[in-house]
Amino acid sequence: MATFDFAVVGGGPAGLAAAALLARGGAGVLLVDAARARGPRAGEFIHPSVRSFVHRLALLPERWEEAHLPVHGFVNGWASAISQETDFIFHPNGYALALDRRRFEGQLLEAAVGCRADTRMGWIARAIEPCSDEQWRITLGNGEDVRHCEARYLLLATGRQSFHPRVNFRRRRYDRLAFLAVHIPRVSKDNRPFIECFENGWVYVTPVPSDASVIYVFFDARMGPPCRRTVGSLRQTLACCDRLSTLFSDVSGDRNEDVKWFAGTAHSGLATPTAGKNWCLLGDVAESRDPLSASGMYSALQDASRVSERLLRDDFTTTAREDMDASRQQSFAEYLKMREGYYAAETRWSDLPFWVDKGGSMVEASAIPALG
Numbered sequence: 001m002a003t004f005d006f007a008v009v010g011g012g013p014a015g016l017a018a019a020a021l022l023a024r025g026g027a028g029v030l031l032v033d034a035a036r037a038r039g040p041r042a043g044e045f046i047h048p049s050v051r052s053f054v055h056r057l058a059l060l061p062e063r064w065e066e067a068h069l070p071v072h073g074f075v076n077g078w079a080s081a082i083s084q085e086t087d088f089i090f091h092p093n094g095y096a097l098a099l100d101r102r103r104f105e106g107q108l109l110e111a112a113v114g115c116r117a118d119t120r121m122g123w124i125a126r127a128i129e130p131c132s133d134e135q136w137r138i139t140l141g142n143g144e145d146v147r148h149c150e151a152r153y154l155l156l157a158t159g160r161q162s163f164h165p166r167v168n169f170r171r172r173r174y175d176r177l178a179f180l181a182v183h184i185p186r187v188s189k190d191n192r193p194f195i196e197c198f199e200n201g202w203v204y205v206t207p208v209p210s211d212a213s214v215i216y217v218f219f220d221a222r223m224g225p226p227c228r229r230t231v232g233s234l235r236q237t238l239a240c241c242d243r244l245s246t247l248f249s250d251v252s253g254d255r256n257e258d259v260k261w262f263a264g265t266a267h268s269g270l271a272t273p274t275a276g277k278n279w280c281l282l283g284d285v286a287e288s289r290d291p292l293s294a295s296g297m298y299s300a301l302q303d304a305s306r307v308s309e310r311l312l313r314d315d316f317t318t319t320a321r322e323d324m325d326a327s328r329q330q331s332f333a334e335y336l337k338m339r340e341g342y343y344a345a346e347t348r349w350s351d352l353p354f355w356v357d358k359g360g361s362m363v364e365a366s367a368i369p370a371l372g
């Protein structure tokens with residue numbers, strides 16, 4: 001049976017970056033990800049300062065950005081019929097990027113493989129259990145085949161929906177935000193992402209490379225999707241969104257085979273604790289925030305960098321872990337307050353359920369459990 005220093009389960013940005021950084025530091029790393037082929041994914045927006053952070057990680061080739069789309073501004077129609085426009089021209093780090101998510105993951109995977117991480121893409125970690133005080137046993141499956149391996153240390157980077165009964169943490173959800181998204185051919189020349197609100201939620205529209213846009217409709221999962229999966233139904237539901245209606249005026253119905261629908265959860269959640277003696281959580285499984293904050297990619301990469309650095313120095317002490325959790329809890333509580341204020345600022349439909357419930361909020365920020 002293969003034995004590794006580190007097993008990284010989950011090959012999104014958090015897991016891929018951690019695997020590459022640990023392997024670059026000379027450790028024996030296993031990286032496992034369930035997805036063999038990926039459908040459309042969130043075309044994430046990354047801020048100019050996050051672009052610089054990716055450069056500083058020095059994992060990707062110098063020209064990695066060319067696979068993605070430069071974005072020079074952002075249009076925010078939250079809480080007002082008059083949009084606010086942000087231009088990155090004066091930002092010290094220059095422009096932002098609309099990521100091609102699949103290519104970004106491909107680039108990080110190449111980095112991990114280049115640093116000699118052992119990768120199992122298309123394999124699901126079916127069971128993860130401690131087999132002694134010092135070792136984890138992981139059962140992997142890919143449909144036909146089952147394999148076992150062992151690792152001294154476990155890094156879980158399995159995203160915001162994951163559930164791991166044998167690892168000792170609790171993960172709490174703070175709202176019921178969900179999304180329905182459609183990937184359509186891009187028609188507008190203006191490639192700035194934008195946000196608009198409507199009666200039952202809000203919309204985020206972002207360009208993605210290869211001349212397409214993704215329209216995300218966020219809603220309260222308890223109320224169900226606000227429209228059917230047709231462009232006609234989407235157009236009708238979002239008729240009050242001026243900017244989106246202009247974009248729609250050039251989209252030719254549903255016949256185009258490039259129109260692809262997908263859906264998922266977008267809830268805010270926090271795990272406690274996020275690390276133990278021989279395990280830790282990275283990225284969304286540790287902490288997930290509302291896509292409105294556009295901070296998920298940065299947190300995922302920052303977690304990977306911070307944790308791998310400490311693990312390579314063998315310096316992830318109990319105190320360091322507790323400090324990390326305490327500061328995560330504090331910043332998450334501040335974030336929840338900010339989120340609540342942001343949703344409360346949208347008053348045009350303040351008597352309708354989505355806005356009354358502030359995007360499906362379930363608890364007050366003060367209800368976050370204290371550590372210890």
Ligand SMILES: Cc1cc2nc3c(=O)[nH]c(=O)nc-3n(C[C@H](O)[C@H](O)[C@H](O)COP(=O)(O)OP(=O)(O)OC[C@H]3O[C@@H](n4cnc5c(N)ncnc54)[C@H](O)[C@@H]3O)c2cc1C
Pocket residue numbers: 009010011012013014015032033034035042043044045046123124125126157158159160162179216264265266282283284285291294295296297298300
């Ligand atoms: C609609 C939406 C829009 C967003 N927009 C933005 C944005 O504009 N900017 C931004 O910065 N962030 C954005 N985010 C957040 C961002 O996408 C996430 O924060 C980021 O993807 C987290 O990365 P991760 O690696 O932690 O998890 P994920 O990307 O979710 O990756 C988890 C991986 O784990 C794998 N996995 C799960 N279980 C197993 C298992 N048992 N065995 C093997 N593999 C497993 C999955 O296949 C997956 O590849 C958005 C999120 C959503 C939902």
